[in-house]
Amino acid sequence: MRILLLGEYSNVHATLAKGLRVLGHEVTVASNGDFWKDYPRDIDLARQPGKWGGLRLLCQVASQLPHWRGYDIVQLINPMFLELKAERIQPIYDYLRRNNRRIILGGFGMDWYWVHTCVEQKPLRYSDFNIGSELRDTPEALMERTDWLGTAKERLNRHIAETCDGIVAGLYEYWVCYAPAFPSKTVFIPYPIELPLTPTDDFSGKLRVFIGINESRSAYKGTDIMLAAAEAVAARHPDKMELRVARSVPFAEYQRLMDGSDVILDQLYSYTPSMNPLLAMSKGIICVGGGEPENYQILGEHELHPIVNVTPTYESVVDALEHLLSHPELIAGMKRDSIAYIQRHHDYISVARRYEAFYKREGNG
Numbered sequence: 001m002r003i004l005l006l007g008e009y010s011n012v013h014a015t016l017a018k019g020l021r022v023l024g025h026e027v028t029v030a031s032n033g034d035f036w037k038d039y040p041r042d043i044d045l046a047r048q049p050g051k052w053g054g055l056r057l058l059c060q061v062a063s064q065l066p067h068w069r070g071y072d073i074v075q076l077i078n079p080m081f082l083e084l085k086a087e088r089i090q091p092i093y094d095y096l097r098r099n100n101r102r103i104i105l106g107g108f109g110m111d112w113y114w115v116h117t118c119v120e121q122k123p124l125r126y127s128d129f130n131i132g133s134e135l136r137d138t139p140e141a142l143m144e145r146t147d148w149l150g151t152a153k154e155r156l157n158r159h160i161a162e163t164c165d166g167i168v169a170g171l172y173e174y175w176v177c178y179a180p181a182f183p184s185k186t187v188f189i190p191y192p193i194e195l196p197l198t199p200t201d202d203f204s205g206k207l208r209v210f211i212g213i214n215e216s217r218s219a220y221k222g223t224d225i226m227l228a229a230a231e232a233v234a235a236r237h238p239d240k241m242e243l244r245v246a247r248s249v250p251f252a253e254y255q256r257l258m259d260g261s262d263v264i265l266d267q268l269y270s271y272t273p274s275m276n277p278l279l280a281m282s283k284g285i286i287c288v289g290g291g292e293p294e295n296y297q298i299l300g301e302h303e304l305h306p307i308v309n310v311t312p313t314y315e316s317v318v319d320a321l322e323h324l325l326s327h328p329e330l331i332a333g334m335k336r337d338s339i340a341y342i343q344r345h346h347d348y349i350s351v352a353r354r355y356e357a358f359y360k361r362e363g364n365g
Contacts, residue, residue: 001025001026001072001073001356001359002025002026002070002071002073003017003020003025003026003027003028003071003072003073003074003075003359004027004028004030004068004071004073004074004075004100005017005027005028005029005030005031005075005077006030006031006074006075006076006077006081006082006096007030007031007032007076007077007078007080007081007082007106008029008031008032008033008034008039008041008077009034009077009078009106009108009109009275010034010037010039010274010275010276011034011037011039011251011275011279012077012106012108012170012191012192012275013029013031013041013075013077014029014031014039014040014041015191015192015193015194016192016348016351016352016355017029018194018348018352019192019194019348019350019351019352019353019355020352020355020356022349022352023349023352023353023356025356028042028043029041029042029043030042030043030045030064030068031043031044031045031077032044032045032046032083033046036248036249036250037250037251038250038251038252039251043064045060045061045082045083046083047083047084054083054084054085057082057083057084058084058088061082061084061092065092065095068096068099068100069099069100070099070100071100071101072100072101072102072359073100073101073102073104073359074100074102074104075103075104075105075106075168076103076104076105076106076160076164077106077108078106078108078109078110078111079105079111079112079153079156079157079160079161080111080153080156085152086151086153086155086156087152089156090155090156090159093156093159093160097163097164102165102166102359103160103163103164103165104164104165104166104167104168104358104359105160105161105164105166105167105168106167106168106170107167107169107170107174107175107177107178107186108168108169108170108171108174109174110144110148111148111153111157112148112149112153112154112157112158113157113161113174113177113178113181114128114173114174114177115129115144115145115148115149116149116154116177117176117177118130118177119135119145119149123176124173124176124271126269126311127173127269127270128141128144128220128221128269129141129144129145138219138220139219140216140217140219140220141220144220161178161181161182164185165185166185166186166187166358166359166361167182167185167186167187168186168187168188168189168355168358169186169187169188169189170188170189170190170191171191171270171271171272171274172188172271172272172292172294172295172297172298173270173271173272175188175298187358188298189351189354189355189358190299190345190346190351190354191274191275191278191346191351192346192347192348192351192352193275193278193279193282193346193347193348193351194282194348195282195342195343195347195348196282196283199282199283199339200283200284200335201284201332201333201335201336201339202284202332203262203328203332203335205328206239206240206241207240207241207242207262207263207321207324207325207328207331208241208242208244208260208261208262208263209230209234209241209243209244209261209262209263209264209265209321210244210245210246210257210258210261210263210264210265210280210285211223211226211227211230211243211244211245211246211264211265211266212245212246212247212249212254212257212258212264212266212276213227213245213246213247213248214248215247215248216248221267221268221269222268222269222312223265223266223268225268225312225313225314225317226265226266226268226288226317227245227265228314229314229317229318229321230243230265230317230321231243232318233318233321233322233325237325240325241321241325244257244258244261246258254276255279258279258280258285261280261285262285262286262331262335263285263286263287263288263321263324264276264277264280264281264285264286264287264288264289265288265289265317266280266287266288266289266290267289267290268289268310268312268317269290269312270289270290271290271291271292271294271295272290272292272294272295273287273289273290273291273295273307277289278342278346281306281307281338281339281341281342282338282339282342282343282346283339284335284336284338284339285335285338286306286307286308286324286331286334286335286338287307287308287338288307288308288317288320288321288324289307289308289309289310290307290309290310291305291306291307291308291309292309295307299345301341301344301345304337304340304341304344305337306334306337306338306340306341307338307341308320308323308324308334
């Protein structure tokens with residue numbers, strides 16, 4: 001198949017492309033590299049700064065459109081798959097819809113279905129937007145509600161979801177948002193991870209804890225609370241714990257700083273680990289974050305439960321870290337289980353086969 005992957009989120013499309021190419025497909029990735037993270041791509045669609053940046057990008061996309069025809073599959077990372085206004089993206093989507101066989105929408109992150117479901121229906125006990133029945137009022141949560149609810153972005157998202165051929169949800173949370181509205185064309189497929197050649201379960205005796213901070217979204221994602229908890233525990237146990245912090249760095253630097261860690265703290269308000277903690281787990285790094293029962297249920301996993309699940313409180317993170325420090329004999333086994341979990345559910349070639357099967361199913365629909 002000829003496949004065009006448009007847009008990027010935390011290396012999902014770049015990694016998926018590798019797996020699909022191993023299976024013999026012709027794949028092109030066109031994206032902005034997910035902003036400062038700078039993930040690899042075949043066509044660079046990064047928007048340049050300044051008032052003319054949008055016009056330059058629009059002209060670049062217009063020049064590409066004749067080449068974005070005749071694909072068997074065009075997969076969009078998000079309704080906002082380009083750094084353009086929603087009003088400008090819709091005619092581009094409609095062109096892609098007319099000139100390619102199948103369009104697949106990714107349910108991988110921030111969009112109207114995610115915001116609307118968490119704000120209005122609240123099927124999750126906690127999320128980026130709610131804790132129980134209470135809505136979160138962080139500046140980021142309020143901004144995203146304003147940005148998506150009753151706006152051109154909402155109209156674009158609903159238009160694409162209603163007219164595309166299939167929807168792939170990458171996490172349990174996003175499946176909950178899309179499957180009720182589109183049960184016949186929504187599928188859950190785990191995120192793809194390229195397994196390292198030499199994962200390690202070594203443990204030196206001093207717990208090396210890593211946390212990556214996106215400065216613009218720290219309170220929204222809960223890394224502010226996780227960092228404060230980790231700093232407090234490290235201060236109490238300087239001989240037993242070392243804290244490593246990466247702040248808004250490109251992906252290559254992020255990986256370098258993460259390598260050699262024993263624990264990663266990530267996504268306080270999530271039920272599930274996302275791409276960065278999954279990558280860490282593939283290296284034998286224990287994830288302290290989202291590991292709710294629903295995560296294992298949607299995977300059909302009844303044995304390997306390697307994630308140290310925390311609820312969205314400071315105390316929960318402190319307790320998790322203190323427990324690990326108190327039981328160093330568990331660390332090596334948890335690191336081995338983390339590697340096995342990724343091998344079983346997230347190997348990029350196995351995940352690519354699931355995408356391939358879904359694409360072919362859609363092609364016969």
